[in-house]
Amino acid sequence: MSTEDFTDDMDAIRLIFFDECDEQLTLLEEELTALEDEPESGEKINTIFRCVHSIKGGAAAFGMEDLVRFSHLFESVLDRFRSGELSVNAESIRVFLKCKDALSDIVSDFKNGASTYDVAPEITAELEHYLGSDASEPEPASEKVGTEDIFGMSFAPVKIEIDAPSEQQFSIVLIVSPEFYERGDDIRNILMALEGLGQIKVQVDSDAVPLLADISPGQSYLTWQILLTTEKSRESIDEIFDWCGDDLHAVITSVPEEPEQTTIPSAPVAEEKTDPQVRKGAERKDSATVRVDIQRIDKLVDLIGELVINQGAIQSQMRRNKVPGDSFLGNVVTAQEQLIHELQENVITMRAYPIKTVFQKLGRVVRETARLTEKQVRLVLEGEDTEVDRSILEKLSDPLTHMVRNAIDHGIESPEVRAQAGKDPEGLLRLRAFQRSGRIIVEIQDDGAGLDPDRIYEKAVEKKIIEKGQRLDREEIYSLIFEPGFSTVAEVTDVSGRGVGMDVVKQSLQQINGRIFISSSKGKGTIFSISLPFTLSVIEGIIFKSEGQDFVVPINNVSETIIFDNSKAFHIGEGKYGYPYRDGYLSVIYASDLLGIPSDKKNQKICFVIENENEEKMAFIVDKIIDQSRFVVKNLEDNYRKIACFSTATILGDGNVAFILDVEFLFGELLKKRESSLEERV
């Protein structure tokens, strides 16, 4: 997490929560009104229940206890109606609507900075009336929503004085445990975050540092004393430390008015900074964000896509009419092209969202799965600020949830087993996101038992996925877990192992153009890494011609472009050729063969060295290169279905469609052919 945005991030998540509350409340109202016409509708009651439930869930994460309490009560009542114990009538709908209004009031009060809210007792009484004598029954829903944050640390509400004086001073003493550093955190992050709140004076207490000879590198000797002058509440300070968990012990005391400098000993002040950013930060909060319906942005992306296509049309028309590029028209059109690209990039980033929105949901999944499987799991999140296109993010949540469950259920061992193996009884689950060569990589790493190739092989034979005796290398065996119907756990557990596991994960990832790779080592753990495109709407590619038809190859898949000398190609089998490349040889694919167009291959002069995710290379031979550009991606499945070798297409300046080569698919197909020819020989 970037440190400067420490406090702003928390605010941003809060804002999202309130926006979601508003959505849920709108839906709640709609459904309640509709319920008047159809009081028997179980589906409506379910939706209403879910609305209240999700408000409760969010409120719990932010420690808004009064909101949790009320929505919990409301939810318990709704549960009675949902289960059919009570039936809906005009009176109950009236009560529900009243509760909905109370809920809106609480939400809007919290949104405006309150931390407590007293619900009118008559509303509570009316609700409790429905619950009968056992009003204090436990959670209606199966899962428990605690006031616990995803990192497992407490988000218990902190009472603050709402009419707090405009400036306050706090004395903060920081005692840092070695784990804090082991996690890769840095005390400076804390200081910078504090600095975001106001003016700070920092002093380091180095008295505990021993002589050099006695220093143990794993130990933490320093303590910090900080005097913070801020307009912000005590709560905002606590927020900063809440993120650090138990590794950082902070003693925060409020310094009374007329602060005495004596709270800080008269030792030299190590650091003193007034932060010009403070005012800016406050303003930034006010300017806030505009929430726009995602469909409007999608429409904008589409329209800009059209604009790009039209731009291409203008340029191709200009070329045809031989308008010189350095003419006035030429310059204006070039400038316009740049503007459009910039516009496109900006709009696409509007759709991008930090992956943390998905990661944070997983915190809860981890806790629940750990509880169900009786395992101890520590979740570590890295790179949560990595931004991903919203359309991808939306489809990432389900597969990741499944994989996290799997990692805990099948990967991480029980505390006893781990202890026997000499491991920390607490398992580690690391979720990591980062960018690599234009793609987003998401890793799910556990330090569990690792995949057992022998067991997977046996299971695959048993499930008739492979034939006994079939020779597979390790990677191929791992990839068997993505086969439909594969599940290594003998008994079906609550958590995973319904047999609709990893194949569904793989399929849903493929929908968003994602690839998944496994690396695992027995006894040490497994890493699943998912590679995703940044956006699905635009790709950088090279447009080429083969037998008169235009095609696009994504630039990410082209490692090199060379002149193809047909005389150097040599025969390696029926219709198969090899070609020298650097100090080795590559298999050759002629574009015309791939397309099924008969060709004498005389025009084929260009060789793309194409490369897949596994860095396997092939020589792909085409007639000529036309241009390198950005292409608006059109999904073929929108109106048709998957096409072999081409997953998507684009529209060119002249209005024609050009297919975008799916290099991964191409490699997959060719490898399949290789396997089948091997089988024929056997």
Next chain:
Amino acid sequence: MIGKKSLVFSLGKQEFSIPISAVKEIKTWSKATPFPAAPAFVEGVVNVRGSVIPLVDMARMMGVSENSNEKKAIIFLKNKDKVIGFSVSNVTDISDLDEEEFKPLPELSSDDLKYFLNGIQPVADRLIFSVNVDALFEGSLQ
């Protein structure tokens, strides 16, 4: 009333009808961009204002290919959020055909025809086949 209207078009000499509610657009026929391994009845894909839409030779798919070489129009139909273009010989007219009035196809009609057609209706001296849009889409997406 609009729901009852049908678009009448021809494949070769034979006339067919389709509920007008399913028709999204009609265009003059143009060549599609072909792709490898496409079924024989799929001509390729075309661009209609920024959407990539498959173009299906309807006569070929339904197996009524005689005299259907001339393709003058593309009828774009919408069904379950997908849009598919179908090339036809010509678009004849829009008329009020009553779905109820269609009579079943003769027993010995080909399986393809039985699959794609709802029935036959005589209109004056013409004979009009009613096309089943769901079947058309199912057939096209195979």
